[in-house]
Amino acid sequence: MSQVTRLSCGGFVFAVCMNHVVCDSFGLVQFLNVVATMARDPHAAIQPPVWRRDIFSARNPPRVTCTHHEYDNVVQHSTTTTSSHSTENTENLSHESFFFGQKEIQTLRNHLPQNLRKCSTFELLTACLWKCRTMALDLDPNEVVGVSSFVTTHGKVDVPKGYYGNAFMFPIALSKAGLLCEKSLGYGLGLIREAKGRMSEEYVRSVVDLMVLKGRPMHRTHGNFFVADMSRVGFGEVDFGWGKPVYGGPVGAIPLVSYLARFKDGIMVPILLPEFPMKRFLREVTKMTSEEDMKTRARSMI
Secondary structure, eight states: OEEEEEOTTSOEEEEEOOOTTTOOHHHHHHHHHHHHHHHHOTTSOOOOOBOOGGGGOOOSSOOOOSOOGGGOOOOOOOOBTTGGGOTTSOTTEEEEEEEEOHHHHHHHHTTSOGGGTTSOHHHHHHHHHHHHHHHHHTBOTTOEEEEEEOEEOBTTBOOOTTBOSOOEEOOEEEEEHHHHHHSOHHHHHHHHHHHHHTOSHHHHHHHHHHHHHTTSOOOOOTTEEEEEEOTTSSGGGOOSSSOSOSBOSOSSOBTTEEEEEEETTEEEEEEEEEHHHHHHHHHHHHHHTOHHHHHHHHHHHO
């Protein structure tokens, strides 16, 4: 579904709602670019869509060759000191958006050892969000928490040009909550990079085969947090004839899922948390991105 809202200033909001079974973010941007091309020039050549779901058919015989903790059947225990504020209870959640400009991103990099400072902005912000979110939820130190990064299979599997169907996996990084909170930002970032590094063609094929052998199991949700990078997908480049958009990306977070979206010269991240954990989350993010806090920590180490 799509909806256009005209604004009194002369601009407009173009909103699209789609079923994720049909396509992923790359497929949606491809569709929007085709519509934008037709809006600018009805006679322009366009990229025809390619369905080809057989690309992700299981092998014969199917075989799981990799470890996929993101599909573990986790038994939920009441180990959370703020169990009444669980993020899996979708009622009474507070929705906030956090802006990370170049200054905040550089401050976060300064938390890292030299060998990790060339990490991607996505890895850096995911590590920050995972750590601050875990601290905000005030979990039992022994509870295992995870973060799943949405990673495209483009470049891992031969996906033809024009393919718009889902083509992503979400390998999970796991840690005890206490370790994640106590250790430096580099600890969590290292786990995230390790999880993403497992993504290979064999990993993709193994997930597809797992879907067949285990009857499409539900992905792990308890103790897990999902982060997707929408900042480089291309939403901000779609031009219907009035120039590039002021903002292009998701309208907001959904329970357990946050997105990184490009906004002006930085990254906007929406997140959903219960009211009191949200206040703690804001405090932890502010501390971690504060240059004054960095200077205080440096002085304490001298």
